[in-house]
Amino acid sequence: xxxxxxxxxxxxxxxxxxxxxxxxxxxxxxxxxxxxxxxxxxxxxxxxxxxxxxxxxxxxxxxxxxxxxxxxxxxxxxxxxxxxxxxxxxxxxxxxxxxxxxxxxxxxxxxxxxxxxxxxxxxxxxxxxxxxxxxxxxxxxxxxxxxxxxxxxxxxxxxxxxxxxxxxxxxxxxxxxxxxxxxxxxxxxxxx
Numbered sequence: 687x688x689x690x691x692x693x694x695x696x697x698x699x700x701x702x703x704x705x706x707x708x709x710x711x712x713x714x715x716x717x718x719x720x721x722x723x724x725x726x727x728x729x730x731x732x733x734x735x736x737x738x739x740x741x742x743x744x745x746x747x748x749x750x751x752x753x754x755x756x757x758x759x760x761x762x763x764x765x766x767x768x769x770x771x772x773x774x775x776x777x778x779x780x781x782x783x784x785x786x787x788x789x790x791x792x793x794x795x796x797x798x799x800x801x802x803x804x805x806x807x808x809x810x811x812x813x814x815x816x817x818x819x820x821x822x823x824x825x826x827x828x829x830x831x832x833x834x835x836x837x838x839x840x841x842x843x844x845x846x847x848x849x850x851x852x853x854x855x856x857x858x859x860x861x862x863x864x865x866x867x868x869x870x871x872x873x874x875x876x877x878x
Contacts, residue, residue, distance in 0.1 A: 692785060693785065697734075698735070732746070735773055741773040749761045771794050780866060829855050839865075
C-alpha cells in the first residue's frame with residue numbers, strides 16, 4: 687500500500703443521494719457503520735459512491751470526528767465539496783478504505799457525462815431488480831472474497847489466525863464488504 691489509507695468510501699442509492707448527500711445536512715452528521723474505533727484517527731475524508739451510476743463518486747467530505755449512535759458510528763464533517771469522477775476500483779457495496787491522494791488525482795468527469803450517470807442511477811430501479819444482481823450470475827463465497835482481496839492488497843502481511851479468519855468470514859457473510867473488513871483488520875493489526 688503505497689499511499690496512506692485516510693478515506694472512507696461509502697455507497698448510496700439515488701434516493702439517498704437526493705435526500706442526504708446533495709445538500710449538506712444541518713447537523714453535518716452522516717452514516718451509521720460498524721467501523722472499528724482504531725480506524726477513526728486515520729479517516730480524514732469520506733467519498734460518496736453513487737450506486738448504478740457506472741461507478742461515479744459524487745461528493746467528498748472532510749471528517750472532523752466520529753460519534754456513536756445506536757451501537758454504530760457516524761462521522762461529523764467540517765465541509766464538503768461536489769466531486770464527480772469514476773471510482774477506479776471495484777464496485778462499492780458497503781464501504782471501502784482508500785487513499786485520498788489517489789482519489790483526488792483521478793480525472794473529473796465532464797458535465798454531460800455527470801448528467802448521464804445521475805440519470806442512469808435515478809432510472810435504473812425501473813429495470814426490474816437489476817441494481818443488485820451480481821453480473822457474473824453467482825455470488826462469491828465470503829472466504830474466497832477475503833482470500834482474493836488479501837492476496838491482491840495485503841500479500842506482504844501475515845495471514846490471520848484461524849479464530850480471526852472465522853470472525854472475518856462471519857462479518858462478510860453478515861453483509862459487510864470484504865474489502866472493508868480486511869482493510870480494517872490489517873490497518874489495526876501491527877505488521878510482524
